[in-house]
Amino acid sequence: MTPTPHSFYLNLIAIQTLLRKEVLRFTRIWSQTLLPPAITMSLYFIIFGKFIGSQIKQIEGYSYIQYIVPGLIMMSIMTNAYANTASSFFLTKFTRSIEEMLVSPMSSVVILIGFMLGGTLRGVLVGVIVLLVSLLFTSIPIYHLSLVLIMSVLAAMVFSLGGLINAIYAKRFDDISFIPTFVLTPLTYLGGVFYSIQQLPPFWRTVSAFNPILIMVDSFRYGMLQVSDLNIYFGMSLVCLLLIGLFGFAWLLLHKGIGIKV
Numbered sequence: 001m002t003p004t005p006h007s008f009y010l011n012l013i014a015i016q017t018l019l020r021k022e023v024l025r026f027t028r029i030w031s032q033t034l035l036p037p038a039i040t041m042s043l044y045f046i047i048f049g050k051f052i053g054s055q056i057k058q059i060e061g062y063s064y065i066q067y068i069v070p071g072l073i074m075m076s077i078m079t080n081a082y083a084n085t086a087s088s089f090f091l092t093k094f095t096r097s098i099e100e101m102l103v104s105p106m107s108s109v110v111i112l113i114g115f116m117l118g119g120t121l122r123g124v125l126v127g128v129i130v131l132l133v134s135l136l137f138t139s140i141p142i143y144h145l146s147l148v149l150i151m152s153v154l155a156a157m158v159f160s161l162g163g164l165i166n167a168i169y170a171k172r173f174d175d176i177s178f179i180p181t182f183v184l185t186p187l188t189y190l191g192g193v194f195y196s197i198q199q200l201p202p203f204w205r206t207v208s209a210f211n212p213i214l215i216m217v218d219s220f221r222y223g224m225l226q227v228s229d230l231n232i233y234f235g236m237s238l239v240c241l242l243l244i245g246l247f248g249f250a251w252l253l254l255h256k257g258i259g260i261k262v
Contacts, residue, residue: 019117045065066138086163112247112250117160119164158246165253190214215238
């Protein structure tokens with residue numbers, strides 16, 4: 001059935017409604033969603049940037065605290081985008097309000113986009129907050145603003161979709177924390193947030209190149225500091241492919257009702 005302008009308009013209203021619901025949800029509890037990342041990153045800046053960073057020589061012509069700022073911003077974007085969608089969608093399943101969405105005229109694509117944008121917005125908003133906090137500790141140049149914005153949104157969308165997929169399969173609240181704890185956290189700390197992979201032995205340098213988080217951090221760092229360890233265009237292409245793959249997989253799960261319909 002060919003979409004009509006009227007149906008397109010209704011889909012936009014549905015997406016806007018879902019997005020508004022998500023924004024109201026995480027802004028109402030801002031002390032749990034927006035404030036903790038700012039405090040946590042301040043501790044990172046103080047401990048790693050000031051105390052440890054003062055003992056480390058410059059990396060790529062920048063002080064250590066300047067070098068790790070893009071990685072910490074990207075880390076906050078990814079973790080918060082993931083957490084927002086995972087918790088929100090699981091809560092929707094838990095309260096069975098997802099069933100009302102499924103029987104409504106909203107398609108699976110509309111539901112997917114609504115939740116994804118909610119997680120993306122929270123991730124980017126937290127990233128902005130962390131950037132402002134970092135300015136209290138050091139000055140940060142931004143050489144390629146467009147690349148910074150693009151990578152912020154792409155990374156937030158990828159991890160928002162990852163959180164949604166996690167929530168679809170989760171059967172208990174504990175299941176939501178499994179992937180972030182045992183998969184995302186190790187990949188993040190091995191993703192070049194606190195170091196350049198050029199400092200690694202050749203074998204681990206090659207292995208690290210396949211870490212998608214490293215690709216996102218490296219591209220984001222290039223946008224801010226204009227230094228990178230990998231090919232930026234190749235990395236952005238891989239991130240786009242990952243986004244398309246996760247979107248398609250998430251849509252398939254929603255469309256078939258896996259983990260939702262009894």
